[in-house]
Amino acid sequence: MVGSYNSNVIRETNQFIENHSGSNDYQILAVGGTGSDFYRKRGTNVAYEYRGVSDVPTFNEVRQIVKMVTTMYNKGEFDELYVCYEHFVNRLISRFRAEKMLPIDDEAIQSQASQDIKVKPMTAEYDVEPSEKEVLNVVLPQYSESLVYGAILDAKTSEHASSSTAMKSASDNADDLISSLELQYNRARQAAITTEITEITGGQEALSQQ
Incomplete structure (x- = not known):
């Protein structure tokens, strides 16, 4: 029970695919x-899937996913890879994100960094060994x-x-239903008791008149 979470992710992902250039040729790598299941039922090419992600994902799980998709990218099975997911804002709000993972370039890194902190373009030169x-x-x-x-x-x-x-919403609705x-029940019980009392009283009056 996750509310509208899954439907929101799928709807926003479909919208991203429609808006993205060259969206007629794409494939899904599902986590x-x-x-x-959604895309397979609709005949979409699901090139890779990883099921059974734990509630607290480990880095080893992610390493396995990244290794596979990187291998597919190096083989030329796709030329761009975007990670689509719901970004947590607070308990009531999440926002869809589509982040470019491959190929890794300056634009992708700057875009990723700018979502969290303000960054300034690097102009200094460094010696690398x-x-x-x-x-x-x-x-x-x-980084991937x-x-x-x-x-x-x-x-x-x-x-x-x-x-x-x-x-919580289901619990609140259940509490309202129980109330x-x-x-x-109490009204029906009270009505039944009232009816019984009326019948008993009527019977006593009938006996007293005999």
């Missing part, structure tokens, strides 16, 4: 069974892992918040 390429070969996979891990944690937080809100039924 979780709901999205995978052993080399820029070797450093990036280590840093970029870690942290991006996906953060998105999954964010999405899970939004899911739990939506579930909590939905369950209403108790009131109806």
Whole structure:
């Protein structure tokens, strides 16, 4: 029971696909069974799915996902990868995000950073050892892992918040229903007692007149 969480994510993702350039040629890489089942039933190409994400996702789970999608990207199975999820704002509000994960470029990094803090363009030059390429070969996979891990944690937080809100609403509705039924029961019980008293009183009067 997660309220409208899943339907919101799917609706916003579909809208993003429609608005994104070149959206006629796309495939879905689904984390979780709901999205995978939804797109498979509609004949969409679900190229990869990961089911059974734990309530508290571990970094090893994310590393497995990132390794697979990175391999697919390197094989040329797709040329861009966006992570679509619900960003947690508070218990009542979450906002859809679609973050570019691959290819990693300056624009994507600046866009990701600007969502959390204000950043200024870097103009300084640095000497890198052993080399820029070797450093990036280590840093970029870690960046991808942290991006996906953060998105999954964010999405899970939004899911739990939506579930909590939905369950509270269901509990409140159940309490209201119980109160209403108790009131109806008490009224019916009172009416039955009144009827019995009336019948007993009427019987006594009839006997006294004999």
